[in-house]
Amino acid sequence: MSSPIFSREYLQRCSFIELNARERAKSLFDPGTGRELAEPFDRIESPWLAIQGVTPQADDGCIVMRGTIGGNKATVIAFNGPFQGGGIGEVSGAKLTAALDLACRDNEKGSQTSAVLLLETGGVRLQEANLGLAAVAEIISSIIALRRYAPVISVIAGPVGCFGGMSLAAGVSSYIVMTPEGRLGLNGPEVIEEESGVEEFDASDRSLIWSIFGGQQRYEQGLADVLVNDDTDRMVNTVRELIAKGVPAVHRSEQVDLYRSRIAALDPSTQWEPKQLHSWPSWSAGSLARPTSRSEGPATGNKEKEQ
Amino acid sequence: MSKFTGVRGRVWFKALTGQASSMPGDPHSVLIADAPIGEDKARFLCVVPDPDGRFPCARRGEVGLEEAYTLAARVREAIDADKDSAKRPIIAIVDVKSQAYGRREETAGIHLAAAAAADAYATARFAGHPVIALIVGQAISGGFLTHGYQANRLLAFDDDGVLIHAMHKEPAARITRRTVAQLEKLAETVTPLSYNVRDYAKLGLLYKLLHVSNAEHPNAEDVSLVRQEVSAAIQDARKASPDLSNRIESEAARVVRRASRLARARLEEQWNH
Numbered sequence: 001m002s003s004p005i006f007s008r009e010y011l012q013r014c015s016f017i018e019l020n021a022r023e024r025a026k027s028l029f030d031p032g033t034g035r036e037l038a039e040p041f042d043r044i045e046s047p048w049l050a051i052q053g054v055t056p057q058a059d060d061g062c063i064v065m066r067g068t069i070g071g072n073k074a075t076v077i078a079f080n081g082p083f084q085g086g087g088i089g090e091v092s093g094a095k096l097t098a099a100l101d102l103a104c105r106d107n108e109k110g111s112q113t114s115a116v117l118l119l120e121t122g123g124v125r126l127q128e129a130n131l132g133l134a135a136v137a138e139i140i141s142s143i144i145a146l147r148r149y150a151p152v153i154s155v156i157a158g159p160v161g162c163f164g165g166m167s168l169a170a171g172v173s174s175y176i177v178m179t180p181e182g183r184l185g186l187n188g189p190e191v192i193e194e195e196s197g198v199e200e201f202d203a204s205d206r207s208l209i210w211s212i213f214g215g216q217q218r219y220e221q222g223l224a225d226v227l228v229n230d231d232t233d234r235m236v237n238t239v240r241e242l243i244a245k246g247v248p249a250v251h252r253s254e255q256v257d258l259y260r261s262r263i264a265a266l267d268p269s270t271q272w273e274p275k276q277l278h279s280w281p282s283w284s285a286g287s288l289a290r291p292t293s294r295s296e297g298p299a300t301g302n303k304e305k306e307q
Numbered sequence: 308m309s310k311f312t313g314v315r316g317r318v319w320f321k322a323l324t325g326q327a328s329s330m331p332g333d334p335h336s337v338l339i340a341d342a343p344i345g346e347d348k349a350r351f352l353c354v355v356p357d358p359d360g361r362f363p364c365a366r367r368g369e370v371g372l373e374e375a376y377t378l379a380a381r382v383r384e385a386i387d388a389d390k391d392s393a394k395r396p397i398i399a400i401v402d403v404k405s406q407a408y409g410r411r412e413e414t415a416g417i418h419l420a421a422a423a424a425a426d427a428y429a430t431a432r433f434a435g436h437p438v439i440a441l442i443v444g445q446a447i448s449g450g451f452l453t454h455g456y457q458a459n460r461l462l463a464f465d466d467d468g469v470l471i472h473a474m475h476k477e478p479a480a481r482i483t484r485r486t487v488a489q490l491e492k493l494a495e496t497v498t499p500l501s502y503n504v505r506d507y508a509k510l511g512l513l514y515k516l517l518h519v520s521n522a523e524h525p526n527a528e529d530v531s532l533v534r535q536e537v538s539a540a541i542q543d544a545r546k547a548s549p550d551l552s553n554r555i556e557s558e559a560a561r562v563v564r565r566a567s568r569l570a571r572a573r574l575e576e577q578w579n580h
Contacts, residue, residue: 037577038570047566048497064574090499094555094567098574124448126483129473131499131564133448134512134554137456140422141551144429165452171422172429186418186449187408194478195408196364212414223416253419253426256383260376263415268361274414 013231017157017181021078024118024157025065027232028076028239033067038095046089048128057083062092064099070240073111075099078118081160087125088166093135100142100152107149114150114243115143117173118157122188123164136165140172147174147251153242155235156182156224161213163188172253175242176224177235178215184224185213211274221277223252313356313368315444315468315523316402320353322530323400323537330381336360336368337377341395345538349396350385352378354403354454364409370450371407375420378454382427386434394436396541397428399455401442405475406449421453428457437544439537443522446471459544459553460514462536466522469504476502498563511560514540514553 019027026034038044040058049056061083065076077096079086088096096117103113124132143152151174156162161183162170170176170184178184187195189203202208211217219227226242228234266272317338321327324342329335336357341350356368365371370378382397389395406412406421432438440446440455442463447470455461463469473479480490494500498509508516517536519529547553555564555571 038573042573044566044570044573048499051497052493060570066578090564091566091570094564094570095574098571101571102574102578124473126474126479127497127500129479129500130471130507130510130512131567133451133456133473134510135567137425137452138551138554140425140452141429141432141457144426145433145550165449167418168422168425168449168452171419172426184418185413186406186421187413191478192408192410192413194481195405196410200364200408201410201413212410218416221416223419251426253422254383254430256376256379256423256427259416259419259423260380263372263376263420266411266415268363268411271410272414277414 014233015230016232016235017159017179017230019232021080021118021120022063025063025076025078028069028116028236029065029067029074030069030071034065034076035067037064037066037099044091046091046128048090048131052127054084054127060089060091060095061086062095064095069114069116069243072243073106073113074116074243075103075113076116076118079120081120084125084127086119086121086160088121088123088132088135089125089128090131090135093132093139097135097138097142100139100146104142104146104149107146112150114153115146116153116155116239117169118155119162119166119170120157120160121162121164121166122160123166133165136169139169143169143172147172147247149247151175151242151245151247153177153239155239156184156215157230157235158182158215172251174248174251175226176218177226177228177238177242178218178224179228179230180215181230182215183209183213184215184218217274313354313402313404313444316353316368316400317355318523318525319441319443319533320351320355320400322525323398323534324351333377333381334360334373336365336374337381339381344396344398344534345541347396347538347541349398349541350381351398351400352381352454353400354378362407362409362411364412365407368402368404369407370403370405370421370453371409372412372415372417372420375417375424375453379420379423379427382424382431386427386431386436389436394434396437396439397431398537399428399438399440399458401440401446401451401455402444403447403450403454404445405447406453421449424453425457432457432459433549435549437541439540439544441533441537442469442471444468444470447475448473459547459549460540461512462515462517462540463504463507463513464522465504465516465518468522470502471504471507472502509559510563511557512554514543
């Protein structure tokens with residue numbers, strides 16, 4: 001709280017969130033190396049939207065690029081939040097899965113290639129319902145296949161956030177990077193309010209939403225690896241360092257006993273104050289380090305395993 | 308649609324394993340047993356309603372935090388136990404209403420719990436375990452992603468009580484600003500929107516539709532047929548690639564998922580210029 005809001009640094013930064021999906025993807029590559037694949041001129045559109053009166057987009061809201069990041073081969077797949085809420089359709093899902101599979105094939109041939117997912121998505125695109133859901137299952141499978149060889153990094157910058165089935169895709173990633181403007185969860189507030197009532201979740205309560213889903217909270221509770229302020233240079237450095245860091249010894253979603261024991265220790269008879277979960281029982285037991293670093297680059301990653 | 312989600316899950320779990328109990332220390336909403344099928348001894352897993360469950364939003368057959376982590380733990384237990392021996396088949400009996408829609412769930416990170424379960428099933432598949440999903444009732448949204456959708460082979464009953472979808476009809480209609488009647492009408496021509504399992508079968512994702520005479524009260528013949536079909540799926544999965552490529556290579560997928568195949572082909576052509 002000590003520095004003024006409009007500090008010099010703040011004013012001079014280049015916002016990452018304000019970039020569109022294509023610019024975001026491009027910004028991560030070493031200059032001149034980012035090359036787009038299956039670009040809009042290839043016109044691979046969703047075959048399901050026009051028949052429902054929805055205008056399709058020539059890239060189906062998914063941008064795939066290849067190039068190098070910090071000298072390492074990488075593919076970046078970015079979702080375009082403003083198009084159908086970044087919803088996963090047949091084509092956008094197939095593009096992501098194909099990029100992951102091709103990166104996996106390169107790794108199998110000995111050429112290490114990492115993947116960076118820029119997730120701005122509400123989940124499955126409901127106009128393509130079952131093909132969207134099927135695509136998410138395939139995406140999850142392909143991330144798990146690829147991350148054996150090279151890191152898969154999920155970036156949730158905002159403003160849409162990452163919800164629905166794609167939160168599982170983030171969950172199985174090697175690393176999750178968030179900004180304070182990013183949000184991560186399976187069910188969005190509106191869905192919970194609709195399904196379980198306003199007593200369960202008041203979707204008009206902005207501070208409640210951010211206190212649960214927001215990047216700061218997800219980082220503090222150990223569900224995101226790095227918290228980065230909205231600054232393109234910092235984002236680029238963070239992604240670069242995580243790629244250089246390589247595959248973690250154990251992925252977060254493999255640490256079943258740890259997270260299961262945390263759930264077992266919670267008392268579900270009341271709602272919890274989200275901050276309570278900053279020091280979940282296994283942390284307060286004293287043996288495990290709390291997250292420490294933020295925004296200065298990749299922090300401690302999956303802290304649990306380091307103990 | 309069955310008014311009693313989870314009834315079918317329990318019925319079929321019992322029919323195939325001869326029991327319907329949880330493993331020690333597990334929540335009562337997750338049934339798990341190792342039981343013979345064909346020449347194999349398989350691990351069966353099923354999520355069922357538990358009105359006395361600890362979490363209020365996960366008592367009616369939803370997959371919640373405890374259910375997801377239990378599935379993950381028990382699948383990983385089988386992977387570890389079979390590390391140096393024959394990989395036992397893993398059979399997910401699917402009748403899940405949805406994921407749990409609750410504030411506690413989101414606060415505690417249900418997305419990670421769901422990811423951990425999907426991860427465990429996929430890891431089992433890549434390790435060489437035949438993973439089969441037997442869809443006997445509902446398979447909805449995050450519930451299905453968590454429990455079943457990572458299987459090598461998907462089997463479903465050809466039955467009105469089977470519902471495989473990204474979202475229940477009413478909310479899906481609301482969110483896409485349609486009436487349920489409009490959505491139903493549209494679903495007649497837009498295959499991925501359909502709530503009918505026979506339309507789902509046209510997408511090319513299913514390995515097989517199974518015809519049983521009574522999905523809620525199966526007779527001996529029904530059970531024997533399902534055993535045979537599950538065994539056949541296990542054998543088929545063992546011979547094939549452990550990835551999910553069968554879902555895009557199938558005959559039906561070549562028709563309905565043309566756009567997916569085109570996107571893949573284009574990326575492959577351009578990957579190395």
